[in-house]
Amino acid sequence: MGVLVTGGAGYIGSHTVASLLERGEEVVILDNLYQGHREAVLGGTLVEGDIRDTGVLDDIFTKHSIDAVIHFAANSLVGESMSNPGKYYENNVYGTLSLLEAMNRHGVKKIVFSSTAATYGEPERIPIEESDRTEPTNAYGETKLAMEKMMKWFEHAHDIKYVSLRYFNAAGAHESGKIGEDHNPETHLIPLVLQTALGKRKHISVFGDDYSTADGTCIRDYIHVSDLADAHVLAVAHLRRGGTSGIYNLGNGQGFSVKEVIEAARKVTGREIPVQIEARRAGDPAVLVASSKKAREELGWNPSRDRLEDIIESAWSWHQHHPDGYGGKDNK
Ligand SMILES: NC(=O)c1ccc[n+]([C@@H]2O[C@H](COP(=O)([O-])OP(=O)(O)OC[C@H]3O[C@@H](n4cnc5c(N)ncnc54)[C@H](O)[C@@H]3O)[C@@H](O)[C@H]2O)c1
Structure with a gap:
């Protein structure tokens, strides 16, 4: 089957x-x-x-x-x-x-x-x-x-x-280093932050730093x-x-703020990663975090790669080896 x-x-x-x-x-x-x-x-x-x-x-x-x-x-x-x-x-x-x-x-x-x-x-x-x-x-x-x-x-x-x-x-990316994240256009925070670390973007835009969260930036589940x-x-x-x-x-039940993600990426990459604060985007809730109790209990799901630094580390390894992703449309 x-x-x-x-x-x-x-x-x-x-x-x-x-x-x-x-x-x-x-x-x-x-x-x-x-x-x-x-x-x-x-x-x-x-x-x-x-x-x-x-x-x-x-x-x-x-x-x-x-x-x-x-x-x-x-x-x-x-x-x-x-x-x-x-x-x-x-x-x-x-x-x-x-x-x-x-x-x-x-x-x-x-x-x-x-x-x-x-x-x-x-x-x-x-x-x-x-x-x-x-x-x-x-x-x-x-x-x-x-x-x-x-x-x-x-x-x-x-x-x-x-x-x-x-x-x-x-x-993140597969531990073999053979496959990773390559969307076109890219809209996800971690690849955008890492592209900034690679110098492919001038800065990372942070949409709003006045939310009612500890550091003012949105919290998301990775x-x-x-x-x-x-x-x-x-x-x-x-x-x-x-x-x-x-x-x-x-979900991981906990979440990380945009600033925490950028800070972790700075630590993992050892690069500067300039930030530009911009206006909030319409429809962005302050916090989006899920409980996955049901998936753990009924499906036996036990996520083991949940440290933010480890997730970013695996993504960074992929991005360093594939700075242009899979090579763009021509390579398909
Ligand atoms: N990436 C995320 O963080 C995220 C979060 C929540 C849900 N999702 C969902 O997970 C799924 C996969 O996301 P992803 O990030 O891997 O996206 P992706 O765009 O990399 O993968 C989607 C794939 O579907 C193919 N596809 C699209 N329309 C098709 C069609 N009509 N026939 C055949 N193939 C088609 C695309 O070529 C692409 O390879 C999507 O359904 C997305 O909505 C993604």
Whole structure:
């Protein structure tokens, strides 16, 4: 039995593929390489194609013995989702519908879904728990919530079991040094800070230093990408054991402020990292931190790479060896 990983040439997807391969799984990767990179796929069978293409999906499910899908393929830029929501409904929501319909046609009954903290919107309490209110404040989060709800109704009608993993900020790179984070455009704090350390950016912008937090900057939850990858693999195991569908937060329960991240990066890199304080961005909550008690208890998730310095160290090692990422679009 094998696993289909959609978006498996992307950042978190490629680390999950590595995790699956380490456990001897047969893996098929479906990625249209819109953001993904061929070089990020360390093994398995890479199919270059789109989740909205029924023919490609039918072909994969016919040719390969797949019993579970891990679904990463999506667009995930908050700003872009606000200026072009149609793109997000089309790729994320319609793409997921296309995938679930294909799974149903081929009798594939398990899906692990990469969801997001953006489904919560402004949190009602910290740490956020899975039962908390979900009122996304951007179109990206809204599409992810719609995808979760779609899976609920496909379970109701077709008995496709799902695990939805809601996470915050993936960070770090694989211990082999072969794969790491390379988004285009890059919007995540840690790679932006490290690009500044490398001199590829003049400064790192900090949006607001007057929040009601200890140092005035926003606090966010960071999880090492390999710990996230392990959670996806554990979620497949949970469903294979006959576990029930569910939604799980993957957070470190603690969080780090923007200033703490920059300070840790200065320590790890030994570089200066100039900062420019800018105005707050609309819709940025002061603190976003999740409890992952449920994932620990029910999935047996035990993240082991949770020291901020270690996360940054692994990302720094990747960035130093790949200052231009995987080499940009031309290298695909
Ligand atoms: N990076 C984070 O911190 C973070 C946090 C929360 C949730 N997520 C979610 O995790 C998932 C992976 O995030 P990432 O950072 O690895 O992003 P990524 O862009 O690196 O990976 C997504 C992959 O999906 C592929 N893809 C997109 N649309 C496709 C389509 N229609 N058909 C086939 N392939 C398609 C892209 O080419 C890319 O390789 C996303 O769904 C994202 O919403 C990410």
